[in-house]
Amino acid sequence: MDKIIEFKTTLLPFDGAKKLVNANNSESDLLYKEYYDLGDGKQICTLVFERYFFRTGGRGSLTIILENVSGPNKVKCIPSGSAEGILNIDWGASKDFVRWVENALSSYTLEEPQR
Template identity: 45%
Template sequence: MKEFRTSIPPYESASILLKEIDKDDVKHQEYHDIGEGKQMCVLVFERYYFRTSGNASLTVIMENMNGITNVRCISSGSAEQMVFKFDLGAGKNFAAWAERVLSEYLI
């Protein structure tokens, strides 16, 4: 899991991430306007990695319940082999992608 904070609201963070990924990789989008400027959104992505011969998923949870946008990236990767499930860094790479895309807004 990778955690970081951004200076922009969750909905804006989500919009930036969605502009930087292939639409076919977006599996789920969920948005909640709590009121009083508080927002929460969840994005789920899935991408095929050749090095693992399998898909890696990334769930990104963004919320600003305490005034600052917290971003949590949870990756899950799998390999083609049934016995050994090594993701060879695919999951970590996927989570790092989200942080890179939002790097201009990190605090």
């Protein structure tokens, strides 16, 4: 998967980030989090998670950007590092990682994620 997955949500970025951090299980490590309040109700959050995938024998990361600076509340998921070999095959690992975010925020999603 080499594409950014994006969807709109009813949650403000700080609230969405809190839900994701609280929904995280022991399978993923939260490596980094950053929150900015830009005033006028504008917020941006960055979360970076890492997970080991048995199917690829390696670790993959997922960068999640939650923002409402450029319009409505958006969640952007950027998976990376889960592929193996010269053909860059990840055996669905990155899709599973992104699906975790989609499931955690499904009650607040306004539209289907763009793939």
